[in-house]
Amino acid sequence: MAAARQIAGPCQAWPGDGAFIREVLDRIGDKWTVLIISTLSTGPLRYSDLQASIPGISQRMLTRTLKHLERDGLVTRTAYAQVPPRVDYELTGLGRSLMDAVMAMAGWAVAHHREIAANRATSERTGVGRGRARVTT
């Protein structure tokens, strides 16, 4: 019974150690997942259309990310036996539900990105977060 000081638990807000959130963030935290999901939110698209709709993505990353999404059951892949080949990708129900959750994050982003940018700019000038020590007496 020597609880001298109150120590915050790992994360009392969530069950377990918060591994669930990390699992999700590992998925949507990468560079392209959210972009792909949001692009597919309007309906199924084929590979080339996805690539055209997402400027800057390489086929490597497009293919890679799509495979991950497919494995997690967020998108479905449908290949048609015809030549030239044609492959359609479509959001699953699970994928659409994630899209909704991401939209919530997006809401926060559009609401606060200016504030963040301003803070970052200010920190740049004042040296906050980069070594300069300011002590409070």
Add this chain to the structure above:
Amino acid sequence: MAAARQIAGPCQAWPGDGAFIREVLDRIGDKWTVLIISTLSTGPLRYSDLQASIPGISQRMLTRTLKHLERDGLVTRTAYAQVPPRVDYELTGLGRSLMDAVMAMAGWAVAHHREIAANRATSERTGVGRGRARVTT
């Protein structure tokens, strides 16, 4: 007027090209940010308490992530001129608002992580998302 096929825009759901969301995801997408923010959600903590409350984090990553959060205005750093040193970290209003948004994501995570794990396990067996091609005729 030669719009042969409908092409999905980069992201008609959000303003611009969705850079806002990427900016946020770059911040919370890393391994520790969410854990730190949620740990601070119950109130200010000093450096050592944070380290003790987040098992597995190295001082390198703790310091690094805290600096980033400070620069973006999500936490404040208060150093007291005393010996031994004492530094408190506390969520700003902006930080708390992000915590709320993250909690929304967490809700999705706890609701669907089982489904995702199941999908991933199934894909593992069937070979989905890993080369094996299944064509639809």
Add this chain to the structure above:
DNA sequence: CAGAATCCCCTCTGATACTG
């Protein structure tokens, strides 16, 4: 058209050692 394979750089992350 829809990818697979390869090469390479860069960042993130962890481990260790040192300091005011």
Add this chain to the structure above:
DNA sequence: CAGTATCAGAGGGGATTCTG
């Protein structure tokens, strides 16, 4: 106590080339 400095490893991500 609260960091900083340095090193090493793993993986993300881009560019390029090749194929069914």
